[in-house]
Amino acid sequence: MKRIEAIVKPFKVDEVKEVLTSLGVAGMTVSEVRGFGRQKGHTEMYRGAEYRVDLIPKAKIDVIVPDERVSEIVTAITAAARTGTIGDGKIFVTPVDDAVRIRTGETGPQAL
Amino acid sequence: MDQAVRSKRKKLTYSEKLVRFRARLRDPEWRRYGGLLLTGKAVGIGLVLLLMVGVPALMRVAPSVVVGTVHAQDSGAPAGEAAAAPAAEAAPASAAPAPDVKMTDTVNAVNTAWTLVAAFLVFGMQVGFTMLEAGFCRSRETVNVLMECVVDTCLCGILFYAWGFAFMFSHGNGLIGTHWFFLQDAPATYEATGVAFLAVWIFQFAFADTCSTITSGAMIGRTGFVGDLLYSVGVSGFIYPIIGHWAWGPDGFLATMGSDGNFLPSIGTGFHDFAGSTVVHTIGGFIALAGSIVLGPRLGRKFKRDGGGPMLPHDLTIAISGGLILWFGWYGFNPGSTLSAIDAEGIGRVAANTTLAACAGGLFAMLAAYIPSKKWDASFTTNGFLAGLVAITCPCYWVSPTGAIILGAVAGVLVYLGVELLEYLRIDDPIGAVPVHGFCGIWGTLSLGLFACGKYGATGPTGADNSAPLAGLFYGGGMTVLIAQIIGSAIITTATFVSAMILMKVVNATGTLRIDREGELNGLDVTEHGIAAYPEYVIAGWATPPGAGSGSNEK
Numbered sequence: 001m002k003r004i005e006a007i008v009k010p011f012k013v014d015e016v017k018e019v020l021t022s023l024g025v026a027g028m029t030v031s032e033v034r035g036f037g038r039q040k041g042h043t044e045m046y047r048g049a050e051y052r053v054d055l056i057p058k059a060k061i062d063v064i065v066p067d068e069r070v071s072e073i074v075t076a077i078t079a080a081a082r083t084g085t086i087g088d089g090k091i092f093v094t095p096v097d098d099a100v101r102i103r104t105g106e107t108g109p110q111a112l
Numbered sequence: 113m114d115q116a117v118r119s120k121r122k123k124l125t126y127s128e129k130l131v132r133f134r135a136r137l138r139d140p141e142w143r144r145y146g147g148l149l150l151t152g153k154a155v156g157i158g159l160v161l162l163l164m165v166g167v168p169a170l171m172r173v174a175p176s177v178v179v180g181t182v183h184a185q186d187s188g189a190p191a192g193e194a195a196a197a198p199a200a201e202a203a204p205a206s207a208a209p210a211p212d213v214k215m216t217d218t219v220n221a222v223n224t225a226w227t228l229v230a231a232f233l234v235f236g237m238q239v240g241f242t243m244l245e246a247g248f249c250r251s252r253e254t255v256n257v258l259m260e261c262v263v264d265t266c267l268c269g270i271l272f273y274a275w276g277f278a279f280m281f282s283h284g285n286g287l288i289g290t291h292w293f294f295l296q297d298a299p300a301t302y303e304a305t306g307v308a309f310l311a312v313w314i315f316q317f318a319f320a321d322t323c324s325t326i327t328s329g330a331m332i333g334r335t336g337f338v339g340d341l342l343y344s345v346g347v348s349g350f351i352y353p354i355i356g357h358w359a360w361g362p363d364g365f366l367a368t369m370g371s372d373g374n375f376l377p378s379i380g381t382g383f384h385d386f387a388g389s390t391v392v393h394t395i396g397g398f399i400a401l402a403g404s405i406v407l408g409p410r411l412g413r414k415f416k417r418d419g420g421g422p423m424l425p426h427d428l429t430i431a432i433s434g435g436l437i438l439w440f441g442w443y444g445f446n447p448g449s450t451l452s453a454i455d456a457e458g459i460g461r462v463a464a465n466t467t468l469a470a471c472a473g474g475l476f477a478m479l480a481a482y483i484p485s486k487k488w489d490a491s492f493t494t495n496g497f498l499a500g501l502v503a504i505t506c507p508c509y510w511v512s513p514t515g516a517i518i519l520g521a522v523a524g525v526l527v528y529l530g531v532e533l534l535e536y537l538r539i540d541d542p543i544g545a546v547p548v549h550g551f552c553g554i555w556g557t558l559s560l561g562l563f564a565c566g567k568y569g570a571t572g573p574t575g576a577d578n579s580a581p582l583a584g585l586f587y588g589g590g591m592t593v594l595i596a597q598i599i600g601s602a603i604i605t606t607a608t609f610v611s612a613m614i615l616m617k618v619v620n621a622t623g624t625l626r627i628d629r630e631g632e633l634n635g636l637d638v639t640e641h642g643i644a645a646y647p648e649y650v651i652a653g654w655a656t657p658p659g660a661g662s663g664s665n666e667k
Contacts, residue, residue, distance in 0.1 A: 045487045046421060046424055047481075047489060047531065047535075048485050048489070048532065049416045049421020049422060051421060
């Protein structure tokens with residue numbers, strides 16, 4: 001099993017969610033995060049003073065998928081979340097040791 | 113001691129307690145305790161009774177002058193001099209002998225009802241103030257801002273009842289009033305307005321409350337609650353009523369200025385302030401300035417000249433809605449100051465002037481802020497229409513709508529420059545209270561000397577009296593009014609700032625004015641009030657931009 005961690009622009013969450021459910025991914029976790037990449041944020045203006053805002057709001061979508069589906073799902077997320085402008089986000093893939101369904105106690109890929 | 117009882121340590125039934133009580137009645141040591149307890153309670157009750165009877169008795173002086181005598185003094189004033197008629201809401205009409213209005217007149221009922229409606233509107237401004245201040249501060253100090261507004265209101269009410277109204281609006285001498293403490297021995301109606309005395313009291317209380325709330329505006333985020341209580345007593349109890357007496361008291365030296373036997377008789381006219389640009393707003397603004405200077409900026413605050421900027425507001429929705437509620441309440445503040453619905457043309461004109469000045473102020477502040485930054489700043493726009501409202505508050509009765517627009521526009525630009533000035537001087541004023549109320553209050557007061565259009569004189573319970581109209585520089589009236597305004601404004605501003613600096617320094621010396629570093633960084637809400645404003649949400653330290661910072665990197 002692999003964890004696919006996708007950090008995307010907040011308004012892309014619905015699109016990514018739709019694509020994932022259409023691919024049959026059973027569940028996901030969405031959280032609100034802040035961060036920056038190479039561009040180190042943008043400038044804002046308040047009462048005539050300029051600010052560098054480098055912790056920009058993003059959405060993080062975590063899905064755990066079986067190994068054989070990883071590349072398919074990563075491609076789908078990338079396509080759904082891309083706008084072509086700076087700040088589209090990143091996807092990280094990491095291995096997962098185990099998964100447990102709390103209600104029944106099932107473990108392994110059946111728990112997904 | 114009763115060892116058996118002590119060692120039990122279980123809950124006793126009532127009958128067991130009764131047994132114990134009877135045992136104690138017999139015990140000499142317990143009898144001594146009981147006797148001491150009862151004596152102490154009796155002494156306490158006796159002291160309270162003594163205060164309740166003794167303090168009013170001490171405060172009570174000779175009964176106040178009868179209304180008739182006041183008329184005689186005023187109708188003796190030389191005609192054609194606007195001086196003898198401080199056309200503020202409290203005074204009778206100028207050259208014409210004041211009408212002998214009695215409580216039974218329908219006119220009085222109408223005027224009293226009008227005054228009360230206006231008083232309620234002005235009190236409604238408190239909601240506006242809480243929302244404005246809460247919106248512009250950070251979420252970690254929101255509860256503190258709300259509490260300070262509420263408690264300032266409650267304190268002001270009691271103080272204004274006890275001696276505030278007496279100092280400000282009763283007869284005494286040119287500097288202070290000496291009658292009506294605890295509202296004793298007051299007449300049925302106030303002076304020659306014909307309005308019920310207590311209705312005037314609540315109307316003026318609402319004004320005093322406004323001044324008191326303005327002062328907390330520039331001191332947000334780092335003021336200890338006890339310090340706030342202490343300085344509020346100084347402001348609502350002493351600075352505002354005493355200095356206000358000079359301009360609005362029936363014998364205030366600035367109100368009666370410019371005529372024989374009074375202050376500066378050669379000036380030719382008294383100091384005019386229809387609804388309080390100076391008395392309420394300049395006083396409030398400059399006390400806020402003094403407080404802000406003595407306190408110093410919030411921790412972590414970097415100023416524009418050092419590469420930082422103002423700390424971000426946490427809720428612009430509340431802030432700007434609050435500003436609009438203030439605008440709404442201002443319709444009681446200005447038109448209500450006629451204390452007369454019978455002067456229908458007057459209240460209509462005042463309401464229209466108020467509106468136009470606000471409109472102009474908002475637009476011009478927005479433009480002034482846009483030019484250097486290329487952004488349409490919401491906070492400057494709000495400060496702008498508030499500045500227009502503050503500025504029109506003094507001259508609203510005497511200017512034409514055109515004049516109102518022009519002076520409102522100037523106020524809008526002035527408030528933008530004022531905010532920039534304070535930022536340059538490294539004074540942390542989170543909501544712009546000092547530029548809006550202090551600086552534009554002065555501008556509004558002076559603008560009367562320029563824009564008084566020469567058609568309107570004094571208001572009155574049975575209608576306007578325009579026999580001695582005020583004319584400003586732009587309307588052929590020369591420098592007379594302007595000079596009187598400059599003198600009055602300068603005296604009041606200086607006196608306010610000096611006394612406020614002394615007050616703030618004294619409170620600071622008690623150690624209660626500024627909260628400690630740890631408390632300020634964690635936020636006043638949890639430190640002073642035990643709860644966060646939004647307990648369900650994490651307070652985001654990163655909501656403040658890097659230049660402003662959360663303060664945690666301060667050494």
